Amino acid sequence: MTAPFRFPRFFVTSPAPCPYLPGRNERKVFTELSGPHAAEMNDALSRIGFRRSQGVAYRPSCVDCQACVSVRVVVEEFRPNASQRKLLRRDADLEVTACRPWSTEEQFALLRRYLTARHPGGGMAGMDEADYADMVEQTPVDSYVMEYRAPGADGKPGRLVGACLTDYQADGLSMVYSFFEPDDADYPGLGNLIIMDHIFRARRAGLPYVYLGYWVAGARQMRYKTRFQPIERLGPAGWERFTPPQD
Numbered sequence: 001m002t003a004p005f006r007f008p009r010f011f012v013t014s015p016a017p018c019p020y021l022p023g024r025n026e027r028k029v030f031t032e033l034s035g036p037h038a039a040e041m042n043d044a045l046s047r048i049g050f051r052r053s054q055g056v057a058y059r060p061s062c063v064d065c066q067a068c069v070s071v072r073v074v075v076e077e078f079r080p081n082a083s084q085r086k087l088l089r090r091d092a093d094l095e096v097t098a099c100r101p102w103s104t105e106e107q108f109a110l111l112r113r114y115l116t117a118r119h120p121g122g123g124m125a126g127m128d129e130a131d132y133a134d135m136v137e138q139t140p141v142d143s144y145v146m147e148y149r150a151p152g153a154d155g156k157p158g159r160l161v162g163a164c165l166t167d168y169q170a171d172g173l174s175m176v177y178s179f180f181e182p183d184d185a186d187y188p189g190l191g192n193l194i195i196m197d198h199i200f201r202a203r204r205a206g207l208p209y210v211y212l213g214y215w216v217a218g219a220r221q222m223r224y225k226t227r228f229q230p231i232e233r234l235g236p237a238g239w240e241r242f243t244p245p246q247d
Helices: 038-046 082-090 105-118 129-137 190-204 220-227
Strands: 028-032 051-053 056-060 068-074 095-099 143-149 160-169 172-180 209-216 231-235 238-241
Touching (some): 051 172, 105 160, 160 190
Antiparallel strands (some): 095 143
16 A cells, blocks of 8 residues: 655754854754645644745754744734734725736845845845745745735736735645835835735635744844734644733
């Protein structure tokens, strides 16, 4: 009898400087996502804290450090707070489109502006257009690029102000990577808006979770992830709700 799919082989990266906690090193364990059961494997691995990057699933495997914690929003119980409701009203005219995973020059130009303003020294700072195309197009699972545009005129699409590479999974939406116009005067708070759009989109699809990747206590750039309540984190005993420190 043939097994439905082979058990994956896992590998470990060499230590490298941690992008979140100065003075520490990070290490990842990873496996390839390929073949007819790649989507099912990705779903199973995401439930135990893995993330997808192109055709690879990975998770932190650092020596003497467990700071990176997988988090996900409980979709059905999410209720926007006052500031989030204000943001939804202010940005209600944005036009959102789920596009097949195909990179465009417009998306890449937006990504470059975002990285330059928000993550100038990050690991993606040197990404070129071919790298971006690989990130978007090399996917073995059901993926989309969600585009957020200002209203257009004369039947033409408006300017692109935000985008998110998103995986559709059996139990939710996984936000692989989002980027947006930094400090846009017309649409402030785009990062928060993109997350709320995914929560409402998951709710309409009957999906219970939105996966936000890793949260690191004490890392300022991660604080936004815990503004969407209720939220769960993955611990030794499985997924559990938690109340993070307030900003």
